[in-house]
Amino acid sequence: MHKVAAALAALVTAVVAGLVAIPLVIGGDSPPTAAASVCATGDSDAILATIRDRESGGDYHEASHARAAGYPTGSGNPTGAYQFLYATWAGYGGYREAYLAPAAVQDARARHDVITILATFGTVDWVPIVWYIGAGGARDVRAGKIGLDDVPNPAYNTISIGGYQARWLDAYQRITSSGDPTTTTTADAANVTTLPTAPGVATTTTIDATSTCAAAAIVDGDALPLPRTILDANPERLAAPHHDYPAIDLPASVGTPVYAIHAGVVTHITSYHDNCYTDTATCGDLCGVGISITDPDGTTWIYCHASQLDLTVGAAITAGQQIMLSGNSGHSSGPHLHVGIRVGGVDHCPQPLLTALYKTGRAVPANELPASGCTYTAATSS
Ligand SMILES: [Zn+2]
Numbered sequence: 001m002h003k004v005a006a007a008l009a010a011l012v013t014a015v016v017a018g019l020v021a022i023p024l025v026i027g028g029d030s031p032p033t034a035a036a037s038v039c040a041t042g043d044s045d046a047i048l049a050t051i052r053d054r055e056s057g058g059d060y061h062e063a064s065h066a067r068a069a070g071y072p073t074g075s076g077n078p079t080g081a082y083q084f085l086y087a088t089w090a091g092y093g094g095y096r097e098a099y100l101a102p103a104a105v106q107d108a109r110a111r112h113d114v115i116t117i118l119a120t121f122g123t124v125d126w127v128p129i130v131w132y133i134g135a136g137g138a139r140d141v142r143a144g145k146i147g148l149d150d151v152p153n154p155a156y157n158t159i160s161i162g163g164y165q166a167r168w169l170d171a172y173q174r175i176t177s178s179g180d181p182t183t184t185t186t187a188d189a190a191n192v193t194t195l196p197t198a199p200g201v202a203t204t205t206t207i208d209a210t211s212t213c214a215a216a217a218i219v220d221g222d223a224l225p226l227p228r229t230i231l232d233a234n235p236e237r238l239a240a241p242h243h244d245y246p247a248i249d250l251p252a253s254v255g256t257p258v259y260a261i262h263a264g265v266v267t268h269i270t271s272y273h274d275n276c277y278t279d280t281a282t283c284g285d286l287c288g289v290g291i292s293i294t295d296p297d298g299t300t301w302i303y304c305h306a307s308q309l310d311l312t313v314g315a316a317i318t319a320g321q322q323i324m325l326s327g328n329s330g331h332s333s334g335p336h337l338h339v340g341i342r343v344g345g346v347d348h349c350p351q352p353l354l355t356a357l358y359k360t361g362r363a364v365p366a367n368e369l370p371a372s373g374c375t376y377t378a379a380t381s382s
Pocket residue numbers: 242247248249338339
């Protein structure tokens with residue numbers, strides 16, 4: 001199954017940028033979704049195995065079929081087990097083409113993309129659509145601008161979007177029901193030992209595969225900001241006071257996905273990657289790498305100390321959408337996520353909202369949150 005569209009470029013940044021909240025509607029030949037099983041343990045392994053199965057037959061060395069199929073050489077060529085385009089892969093660093101990267105590197109990159117797709121589109125049946133025609137194309141499908149019967153890039157493809165999705169989901173069901181997502185163990189091992197390592201390769205991001213569950217846990221229009229598996233380790237933390245003004249700090253290791261609690265539009269981005277305690281005597285930005293999302297009521301939702309953030313001002317964000325990876329940038333004494341909620345310019349306490357979301361599955365409107373009582377010391381302006 002090597003009918004790969006050349007529209008996979010800029011996959012992740014395209015996935016998270018400019019999303020609008022359009023009801024999830026798939027018509028025609030869409031098979032029933034497997035959404036309910038997205039949270040099952042190991043599902044992201046099964047998803048990765050399905051992509052490998054469909055795209056390259058599990059061949060991490062795959063570099064030839066795109067050329068044989070007549071793709072122009074250069075940025076449009078897909079290679080590797082997941083058929084990343086040159087142009088997409090180039091942004092990841094370290095290897096000229098995906099097929100030159102060890103299997104573990106290709107796997108880590110693909111897993112990150114899959115989690116992002118699930119956080120953005122919600123259900124597993126969107127993974128093949130995004131993989132086939134890119135995130136922008138998937139949004140056009142959702143908006144009804146492109147039909148599932150359309151064949152993208154017909155010079156190189158013969159299968160429709162819906163046809164690809166149906167075959168992909170068939171393979172996914174087969175792999176899931178067989179209970180063995182590892183279809184290419186021997187080839188994987190051979191790749192790791194025989195492929196050259198390139199200097200300067202980016203360290204692989206650690207992503208909790210079970211985080212797709214938290215991304216889907218949207219209640220009352222709000223979502224928890226971290227994977228539930230991380231919050232489970234210390235739920236009391238959701239009620240812990242902040243140091244000296246209403247907000248909350250939640251421990252999270254570097255690379256943990258962070259989800260928007262509430263929908264809105266990106267109104268501010270900070271991009272200070274250093275740590276103010278260890279890297280520099282002068283702190284460039286207390287928030288480090290961070291983002292402000294303003295909702296239609298004018299409430300601003302603030303997230304700080306990220307390690308990676310690819311959004312831009314003006315992007316529309318849905319609740320539960322992955323917005324960044326947590327980190328230790330800015331005024332941060334250890335890896336954690338800072339969350340602030342500013343109603344009418346006044347800091348309010350996130351603790352009652354987060355505790356309610358976690359324990360009862362019910363949200364609390366931001367304007368009903370207290371503006372004091374959640375700090376270790378008397379509130380001061382920040
Ligand atoms: Zn804080």
